[in-house]
Amino acid sequence: MAKCGEYIKSQFPLIDDDLKKYVEDILDNGADEFEDTEEVYEAIGEVLQGISEKSEKDIRDICEKLLNMLQPNKISAGNGPHKVLDAPIHLASMTSNQDDTTELKSIWLQTRDDNFKVDAKKLEKAEAKLQQKQGKRQDAKVPVAVPVLQSATASQVTSKKDNKLEAKGTNRAQDIRIENFDIAYGDRVLLQGADLVLAFGRRYGLVGRNGLGKTTLLRMISSKQLKIPSHISILHVEQEVVGDNTLALQSVLECDTIRENLLKREKEITVAINSGATDPSLSTELSEIYVQLENIEADKAPARASIILSGLGFTPDMQARPTKTFSGGWRMRLALARALFSRPDLLLLDEPTNMLDIKAIIWLENYLQNWPTTLLVVSHDRNFLDTVPTDILHLHSQRIDTYRGNYDQFHKTKTERLKSQQREYEAQQQHRAHVQEFIDRFRYNANRASSVQSKIKMLDKLPELRPIEKEIEVVLRFPEIEPLSPPILQLNDIGFFYTKDKIIFNNINVGATLESRICIVGDNGAGKTTLLKIIMGYLSPTSGIRTVHRGLRFGYFSQHHVDQLDMNVNSVELLQKSYPGKPVEEYRRQLGSFGVSGDLALQTIGSLSGGQKSRVAFASMCMGNPNFLVLDEPTNHLDIETIEALGKAINKYNGGVILVSHDERLIRMVCKELWVCGRESVVSIEGGFDEYRRIVERELEAQSK
Structure with a gap:
């Protein structure tokens, strides 16, 4: 029975000792009488089901293992024990000769001892005790899962001037200003009253602790839940390229929709002229298309796309393969290549180095240093942040602070700024304490009444400085282990x-x-x-x-x-x-x-x-x-x-x-x-x-x- 008790404890670690003893008593009383797993389940299954989230099938499997422990020499197949008969038995004669007062000694018709069945009063008492204890340990032992937060929301204040320019379609500003905005994720506020200014042509690195909302901010910008002038094109590299029969190189070229539409129209007009069309406007339109293709240097596009793909690790053979032949990681590289090729007004990158090897990272660092438009990148690769950004945006305490320079400069500036703020706070606290001491000493002195009142007013006018909130230091600890003798x-x-x-x-x-x-x-x-x-x-x-x-x-x-x-x-x-x-x-x-x-x-x-x-x-x-x-x-x-x-x-x-x-x-x-x-x-x-x-x-x- 001790073995059964240990097994029950291993399967139900939170079982109450009294309830465990109750189950063990039932098993002990009926140890020799259980005929199959179904009878064990009838005896204790309901009790075990009430103390766990296991399925009925799992409980039945546990009951079967308990039966095997109780009766190791017995093969339970749902049909009771197997016994060898000494002689033939005539069941009809046995049953016809039986009366109600005679105890029939037969392997087929046995009377059963019901001592092992669940005692209703004991069960009721055990269940009441179980529910009471479960209520007490609800917070301590059975953590309640918080529902998965489904979506983020954003709100912002926009100026009337910007709204008028947007309505008229005359807003041509390349800089992006998102002022006084909030972002929440479910019930949790990520940013409150924050401001974000992105100057055209500068490269911004967005940094901050895990879980503060960096990725959410990028999604709010790309989905335009945060309002941005409609003429500014945005591309957020988030989803991998869909796998189909499109060749990798062609997949990148298709991002330039202007070039693709011009080439498509050129092909249509050429087919029409070759088929005998005589409309003179077709020739004029074709000449205009050639001029536009020349202006956008359409003939150089395949070479530029190939250079980008090559830098991200695509060999010439890979560039000629359909996108469906690539794994998810390579399709993410394709998505990055498409973004670099299309050159939107604002490019949003979220951890672009995650999918790249060191060679591709070094290439990307060099390529982005000459990026012609605005770049906003979330990265935790410190070397990348030291190489690519011209500015650092630090997300913390539900706001965004802007620093000029790369990550190394940001780290030095932030450290000095925090030290300066802490010194200023400590100096003000000392000054407040000194003034308060004067007030307390002469508060009831009539000759100093005017001085005391003056000091009180001065304290009221002092700006209220707060102590610096230091970010909690992250500490990871791997376990201590015993040494092993080599070879390892x-x-x-x-x-x-x-x-x-x-x-x-x-x-x-x-x-x-x-x-x-x-x-x-x-x-x-x-x-x-x-x-x-x-x-x-x-x-x-x-x-x-x-x-x-x-x-x-x-x-x-x-x-x-x-x-x-x-x-x-x-x-x-x-x-x-x-x-x-x-x-x-x-x-x-x-x-x-x-x-x-x-x-x-x-x-x-x-x-x-x-x-x-x-x-x-x-x-x-x-x-x-x-x-x-x-x-x-x-x-x-x-x-x-x-x-x-x-x-x-x-x-x-x-x-x-x-x-x-x-x-x-x-x-x-x-x-x-x-x-x-x-x-x-x-x-x-x-x-x-x-x-x-x-x-x-x-x-x-x-x-x-």
Whole structure:
């Protein structure tokens, strides 16, 4: 019975001790009498159903396992126990000779002891007690999921002058001014009374903590829920290109609708003239079309589109392939290429480096430095923000502050500004205290009455300064692990292919220890993720030997894990499902180690920002107490402060780390060894990331010639 009790506790961690004892008593009394799973379910199924959200099928499966524990030598198939008869039995004669007072001893007609059935009074008492306890622990032990917030709303104040110009169609201003606007996401206010001014031709980097509304602001602008002059064209790169039979190069060229319409009309007129049309206006229109095509340099468009695609990693063969043959990541690159080619008045980019390898990021940084119109980009890649923007927009405290210069200049200026404001606040507090002391001392002195009144008025007129609200420092903590004696991990003469005509790796020899901090870099498609899966044993090499320590426990993080989180539960419930049987406090403590605490841990996963979801995925990964971390693009959607915290956490971690990342700052923070993946090999290069960047820049330079 102890075994049954342990099993019940493992399946129902929140079961009350009294109720557990009640269920055990029922099972104990009927241990030898249960004939099949149905009878066990009739006895305790209703009770178990009332203390969990498990389905009826799950409860029946649990009842079947309990029956097997109670009667291990009995095969239950729904037809009762199997018994071998000593002699033939004539059932008709047995039943005809039976009277109501005779107890029939037969394997077919048994009287049953009903002691094991549910006692109605006991059940009623147990259920009442259960409901009372569930009510008490509703807040503490069973977190209530907050509904997923469905949409964002925006409102703003517009000037009468701008409204008149817009109505007349005479507004030709290229600068964008969005003044005194609010944005809310469900019941939560993201921006209140904020102002945003985007000067034409400048490049703005929008920064701020995860979950403050950066992506929502871009969507409000692109959907024109925030009013912008109608003559300004906006393009927001958010959705991947639809996969169809359109060639990649043609998909980019189609963005230039003026060129496409002119070419279409040229073709129609040419066909008409060749078919014998004699209308002289057709020839005139055709001449005008040729002039317009020449003015927009239509003949140079394919070359310009090809250069953009090449910079984003599309080879000539890939440019000639239909869009439906590309994965989602490559279609997002196509969407970015279309945006760069079409050159809207305002280009909105949300984390453009997430889908790119380091070579493509370096190309994009160089390309955007000469961007001719207005650019607004959300990015958490610090090196990208140091290279591309001319201005930084800092979203915090429900408002937006503007800083001139790149991210590095913004960080210095903001730090100095906060120090200055803090000094000013402290000086005013000292002054207030000094004046208040004078007032208190001479308040009832008739000779000083006029001076006291003067001081009181002076205090009333002083501007009320507030103390500086410091942003909470992000801290991530990986678990402490026990050391392992080497060797830890070794790949010897490893080869791998999916098909024999496409070899990924050939004769690879690499190894790692618990002190390793290895970063894997290389072009997209070079096999970085495949190498990680071979290292962890998810893929078996086609040749060579993989050797790992028997005590090695991998913790694997990838963006696919973030996308596959259950969006309808909260973070605590997510960990409860993956690692049942632990106290709620332990789940909360684990989430708190990755910055998911307080009410945030009780919000549904679907209502969290991308960065917050990543932190939940980190917390889930570390519940298994891994001693070797394998991180595949962990920085996607993390804000700059969290990336910094991730780097510090990796450096403090006493297990091994293999990292695939394109974030230059994180690589420089943690990397002790750099593996370059490509051309069927994995090579460790001397000189680290600086040497790799020089190699990439030389390749891009040769490619542009």
